[in-house]
Amino acid sequence: MAHPTADNVEEELQGQVLVWNHIFQFISSMSLKPAVELGIPDVLHRNEGRPICLSRLASLISIPPNRIDYLRRLMRMLVFTGCFVNVSKGEEEKYVLTPVSRLLVKDNDTGVSPFLFFQMDPVMQSPWQSLGKWFHSNQLTPFVKTHGVDIFEMAGQSESLNRLFNEAMACDSRLMAKALIEKHHDMFAGVKSLVDVGGGTGSLAAAIAKAFPWIKCTVLELPHVVADAPKDGVVEFIVGNMFEHIPSADVIILKMLLHGWNDDDCVKILKQCKKAIPPKEKGGKVIILNMIVNSNTEDHKATETQLFLDMLLMVASSGREREEHEWKKIFTEAGFTTYKATHGSGVHSLIELYP
Numbered sequence: 439m440a441h442p443t444a445d446n447v448e449e450e451l452q453g454q455v456l457v458w459n460h461i462f463q464f465i466s467s468m469s470l471k472p473a474v475e476l477g478i479p480d481v482l483h484r485n486e487g488r489p490i491c492l493s494r495l496a497s498l499i500s501i502p503p504n505r506i507d508y509l510r511r512l513m514r515m516l517v518f519t520g521c522f523v524n525v526s527k528g529e530e531e532k533y534v535l536t537p538v539s540r541l542l543v544k545d546n547d548t549g550v551s552p553f554l555f556f557q558m559d560p561v562m563q564s565p566w567q568s569l570g571k572w573f574h575s576n577q578l579t580p581f582v583k584t585h586g587v588d589i590f591e592m593a594g595q596s597e598s599l600n601r602l603f604n605e606a607m608a609c610d611s612r613l614m615a616k617a618l619i620e621k622h623h624d625m626f627a628g629v630k631s632l633v634d635v636g637g638g639t640g641s642l643a644a645a646i647a648k649a650f651p652w653i654k655c656t657v658l659e660l661p662h663v664v665a666d667a668p669k670d671g672v673v674e675f676i677v678g679n680m681f682e683h684i685p686s687a688d689v690i691i692l693k694m695l696l697h698g699w700n701d702d703d704c705v706k707i708l709k710q711c712k713k714a715i716p717p718k719e720k721g722g723k724v725i726i727l728n729m730i731v732n733s734n735t736e737d738h739k740a741t742e743t744q745l746f747l748d749m750l751l752m753v754a755s756s757g758r759e760r761e762e763h764e765w766k767k768i769f770t771e772a773g774f775t776t777y778k779a780t781h782g783s784g785v786h787s788l789i790e791l792y793p
Contacts, residue, residue, distance in 0.1 A: 469515050470542075471558045474551050476501075478513075479542040482522070482535045489525050489532035548613040556606035557750075561585070561592070561599055565753050580753045589754050594662045604666055607694070608641040614693060614727055614786065615645035622780075622788060626650050628721055632689040633658055633714065635680050635707070639666055640673040642693055647672050656685055681706050684714040693727040697747075698757035701768055708772035708791075718775075718792040726789040731761045733781040743785050765789065 473479070481498045482490055490498070492513070496506045513533060517524045521539045526532045535543075541550045556562065565580040577583035585592055593600040618625075626646070630653060634643040637657035647655040656674045657667070664675045676685060681703070684690060690711045696704045708724070715722035731744045748759035760768075762779065769777055769791060780788040 465515075466519055467554075467558060469512060469519075470521060471554060473512065473516055473521070474542050474554060477544075478522075479535060479539045479551075480544055482533060482539070483543045483546075487534065489534050491526075492531045492533075495533065548609070548616055550609050550613070552602070552605035552609045556602040559599070559602055561596075562754065569753060578756055581755070588756075590660075594660070600662055600666070604639050604663060607638040611638065611641035611693060612645065615642045617782070617786075618642075618727075618788075619645065619649045621782065623649070625725070625790065626653065626689075629653050629688045631687040632656070632691055633685050633687040634691045634693065635684055635711070636695040637691070637693065638663060640668060640675065642691065643673045644668070654687075656687065658684060680710060682710070684710045686714050688716065688721050688723075690714055690724045691727070692724060695728075696726065696757075696768075697728050697751060697759055698755045700756050700758075701764075701771075703756075704768045705772045708768065708774065712773055712793050715793060722793055724774075724791040726791060727786055728789065729759045729785050730765065730779060730781065730787040730789075731759050733762070733779075733787050740785050747785070 476499045478495065478499060481495060492510055493506065495501075495513075496503075496509055501509050510531060513522060513524070513531065516522050517533070520536055521542075522533045523536055524531050525534055540546065541548065542554070543549055544551060565584040568580040568583045572580040572583050575583055578588065582588050587595070589603075593603050629650070632643070632646065632653055633656045634640070635658045637643050637659060640655075640657045643655040643657050647653060654674070655672075656676055657664075658676050658678050658680060659667070661677050664677050667673075667675045678685075692707070692711070696707065699707065711724045715724065729744050729747065731748065732741060734740050744759055751757040751759065765779075766777070774791050774793055776792045778790045778792075780790075782788065
């Protein structure tokens, strides 16, 4: 039997590094969650950009002395992953926020901590344990295999999950709204009415209504979602089924909605959208805010995040993230003639779809 060469052993050792890295990927998010729960981003934010040393940080978040070294190890991990920066030069560690952790400050209007808590909830985590067995089952998704109902049914039955889901979608909507209003405000010129289909508790529609007060903004949603919606009158909420009817408007918005459904259902939804809007020459269009997989191949992290989301959809719903040719097929089958896709920074794309 041939003995392994030094090159083969080195290759296996490097392979072990990569395999272990895959195995331990979960530790990144599991380390981030307690940092947010402890309020570390909030403490650093309140210090207005000035570094906070480890001992002071421990005091501000009420960590006992015998846990300070554990806190140092947690922060070392989160510094390495880019969540915080250690600005010390040989003395005691001193930390400041990064663009990542600024998005985890609780009073940040565009913060994403609700999305973190939703995804890290045991209800969302446990279906991953069923993924391998699910391939040999007849269950719709690993989520259904684990919980017996789909995610939307469970949200309708569980007040806590419904709240987590709505808060997660709302925080994403606020960030998307800011990008839309600041970078694409011209697309709302001449628009007098819009309907945000599946718009949750109305964060996106409310932001548009405040930025463009001449636009009548409506949200179409399920009963248990509308029950938790604001009653301030900024946005009108309508209970309905998007597969059966969508209220008429100049513009229909579908934010992170179509990726939750299979191709046939997407075609049905888009056909209802087409019925609800005027012809293109009168300003009718559908605005889709969703991912186009591989839309920015130069940004490895963006593509990786898109693929993570696609796997999440496979586990939690019957939907999927799509490449542009897959989107085009759905648009054509739904009877739309043209579309315009804008690939911005981050993982999302903006698609303007015309009848």
